[in-house]
Amino acid sequence: MDGFQPPGRLVTLTDVAREAGVGESTVSRVLRNHGSSSKRARERVAEAVARLGYVPNRLAGSLAGPGASAQLAGVIVPSLANVVFPDLLRGLTGALDAAGIRCVIGVSDYDPDREEALAAALLSWRPAALLLTGLEHNPGTVALAKAGGVRVVEMIDTDGAGIDAVVGFSNRAVGAASARHLVARGYRRIAYLGHDLQVDLRAGKRLAGFEAALGEAGLSLHGREIRPGPSSPGSGRAGLETLLARHPDLDAVYFSNDDMALGGYFACLAAGLSVPGRIALFGFNGLDFAAAMPQPLSTVRTPRLEIGRQAAASLIGEGPKRIDLGFELIEGATA
Amino acid sequence: MDGFQPPGRLVTLTDVAREAGVGESTVSRVLRNHGSSSKRARERVAEAVARLGYVPNRLAGSLAGPGASAQLAGVIVPSLANVVFPDLLRGLTGALDAAGIRCVIGVSDYDPDREEALAAALLSWRPAALLLTGLEHNPGTVALAKAGGVRVVEMIDTDGAGIDAVVGFSNRAVGAASARHLVARGYRRIAYLGHDLQVDLRAGKRLAGFEAALGEAGLSLHGREIRPGPSSPGSGRAGLETLLARHPDLDAVYFSNDDMALGGYFACLAAGLSVPGRIALFGFNGLDFAAAMPQPLSTVRTPRLEIGRQAAASLIGEGPKRIDLGFELIEGATA
DNA sequence: AACCGGATTGGCAGCGCTGCCAAAAGCCGC
DNA sequence: GCGGCTTTTGGCAGCGCTGCCAATCCGGTT
Numbered sequence A, B: 001m002d003g004f005q006p007p008g009r010l011v012t013l014t015d016v017a018r019e020a021g022v023g024e025s026t027v028s029r030v031l032r033n034h035g036s037s038s039k040r041a042r043e044r045v046a047e048a049v050a051r052l053g054y055v056p057n058r059l060a061g062s063l064a065g066p067g068a069s070a071q072l073a074g075v076i077v078p079s080l081a082n083v084v085f086p087d088l089l090r091g092l093t094g095a096l097d098a099a100g101i102r103c104v105i106g107v108s109d110y111d112p113d114r115e116e117a118l119a120a121a122l123l124s125w126r127p128a129a130l131l132l133t134g135l136e137h138n139p140g141t142v143a144l145a146k147a148g149g150v151r152v153v154e155m156i157d158t159d160g161a162g163i164d165a166v167v168g169f170s171n172r173a174v175g176a177a178s179a180r181h182l183v184a185r186g187y188r189r190i191a192y193l194g195h196d197l198q199v200d201l202r203a204g205k206r207l208a209g210f211e212a213a214l215g216e217a218g219l220s221l222h223g224r225e226i227r228p229g230p231s232s233p234g235s236g237r238a239g240l241e242t243l244l245a246r247h248p249d250l251d252a253v254y255f256s257n258d259d260m261a262l263g264g265y266f267a268c269l270a271a272g273l274s275v276p277g278r279i280a281l282f283g284f285n286g287l288d289f290a291a292a293m294p295q296p297l298s299t300v301r302t303p304r305l306e307i308g309r310q311a312a313a314s315l316i317g318e319g320p321k322r323i324d325l326g327f328e329l330i331e332g333a334t335a
Numbered sequence C: 001a002a003c004c005g006g007a008t009t010g011g012c013a014g015c016g017c018t019g020c021c022a023a024a025a026g027c028c029g030c
Numbered sequence D: 001g002c003g004g005c006t007t008t009t010g011g012c013a014g015c016g017c018t019g020c021c022a023a024t025c026c027g028g029t030t
Helices: A013-022 A024-032 A038-054 A058-064 A084-097 A114-121 A139-147 A171-184 A201-216 A233-246 A258-271 A290-293 A303-314 B014-018 B025-030 B039-053 B058-064 B083-098 B112-123 B139-147 B170-185 B199-217 B233-246 B258-271 B288-292 B303-316
Strands: A072-077 A100-107 A129-133 A152-156 A165-169 A189-193 A224-227 A252-255 A280-282 A299-300 A322-324 A328-329 B072-077 B102-107 B127-131 B151-157 B165-169 B190-194 B223-226 B252-256 B280-282 B299-301 B321-326 B329-330
Touching: A013 A024, A013 A038, A024 A280, A058 B058, A058 B165, A058 B288, A072 A084, A072 A114, A072 B170, A084 A100, A084 A129, A084 A152, A084 A303, A084 B083, A084 B102, A100 A114, A100 B083, A114 A129, A114 A139, A129 A139, A129 A303, A152 A303, A165 A303, A171 A201, A171 A252, A189 A201, A189 A233, A189 A258, A201 B223, A224 A233, A233 A252, A233 A258, A233 B288, A252 A258, A258 A280, A258 B288, A290 B233, A290 B258, A328 B233, B014 B025, B014 B039, B025 B039, B072 B083, B072 B112, B072 B151, B083 B102, B083 B127, B083 B151, B083 B303, B102 B280, B102 B321, B112 B127, B112 B139, B127 B139, B127 B223, B127 B303, B139 B303, B151 B199, B151 B303, B165 B170, B170 B199, B170 B252, B170 B280, B170 B299, B190 B233, B190 B258, B223 B233, B233 B252, B233 B258, B252 B258, B258 B280, B258 B288
Parallel strands: A072 A100, A072 A129, A129 A152, A152 A165, A165 A322, A189 A224, A189 A252, A252 A280, B072 B102, B072 B127, B127 B151, B151 B165, B165 B321, B190 B223, B190 B252, B252 B280
Antiparallel strands: A100 B102, A299 A328, B299 B329
């Protein structure tokens, strides 16, 4: 099956043409199923391809083709450690696969300068699109995105103006809805427990929305603990312990996300604090485990997969520039 | 900063050369910092690049260059829903970034045919390397990988022969170590609770190692529940409930991974079963939350990030063909 | 048998870049 | 001021493919 070729030189379309006894253009047309070709030509090409083990070279194809690549999409996410971004990628790759588009990924580590460098690096592959996370970028990143001749989609956050297309939900609205829920349930001494906000700007927007809604109810945060580093159950657990030591009269905690909340739940279990009787917990994201907990976590489910899918759709077909996919407040048993 | 260019045509190296008043080769040499160039030339080129907002076209660069691309790596993972694979990617992208190599990803959904199709698709970008998960592939995938003129690295699993380089650990050994641990702790009526083994072959290997080690101790599985679909805390919780209904005398459960085990732990909490007194739980992966649980989960920590890093290293420099990174049994409080 | 329109085909330029090579420029010491 | 040397430079072919266009083929018509 695998024809041997002089090492270092791979089989080219010209080889296939020679082997099949037809012209290069014919091979090209047959392989791309573009233009007309006879049954006989199709068969001979198919045979030659199989015999030689030909794999087309898309570098060349894209270079020769019309605009540019159009078969790659550059994706920049801030992290892969938070489930949210793999989920986003999952939606993206799933939907783009069908269109034969591959994702080239970059991880910015929440650093705008790295994001800019990655944007330049990804654009150098002449992708069909550049997919960014969030709406806040370096001016240089924006300039690159605009001049790059590619479609640009900013994912997840809709609180602000985008470069081109925007797909996501309002983080501010999530925060506000969460606050209203807690207030409606009668909680009054509510603290916030989060990871680094300077770095995760969307968590900051949720908190802003949360505090605004608290304010509307005549309340304010009763405590606030910002943990350095990324979110994790371990950080959530330690954070809640700190918070309770400082504000023993807390009756509810709003976490920056479910991972932190899970850690908080563990802290309560370990300390024998009843949830939500003694203390209520509210998360964000609606991860898998939230529903499996002995007391399902009260949280907000975000349409992560769907954001990826819609982002993909807005690359392929033309669609609305701005898609707000909303969110769903889950009234669990912890708040 | 961003020079306007006739839409549809991006700035090319020739444009830069004209703008800078030097030859194309000079621009090329300056930009790649390759060969010699005068200070004056370097300055003029830098200015022109900035003025025009030039972004090099790597499609063309790679095509013209020596062998092929060498700036892209094709990565195929079975899933993005399981934390393991994002972690792997994290290690990979982190280490490859420094070398200026980007990852193009493909998600096979545990389907060997999809994997093969993805391998062909990724190879068409003439990557420097192809990174696969596990050692089991279609013959066609293997043929492609061998004929593709690329380095091939198979990640995670070392139980078997690889195409070229292999980086991971022995899943069989993990299973065996887990069984020995449970046996040493005095558990005798041990069940297995996992997700679909046909699909996740590595979980199958762990189970095989587990059963073999049980056999050496004169024991056999006291129950076994295979849940359809992917692993998740929800599935683990439901599965443990089923298992306990069927085998009320169980004293320990080996889970296919920590997600399943977390669900099992939740089931115990919900049912008021003491852990590990009434029932012991043992996981796999050593995820973040395992250590934050009120009773740290007994599990095996796998070097996921490190596998990614080493895989990257074995693309860049030449290294040993086979790297077993081992694993670490964590004696938590649940088994 | 010459003719016609559509289907099929092959040749060739050129996508943007790099490698090669020969030409030009700069530098040194005598 | 002139060889002889190194450094710097630009021209040009060609990477593998696609788009364009003209040439060829085929089947039925007149």
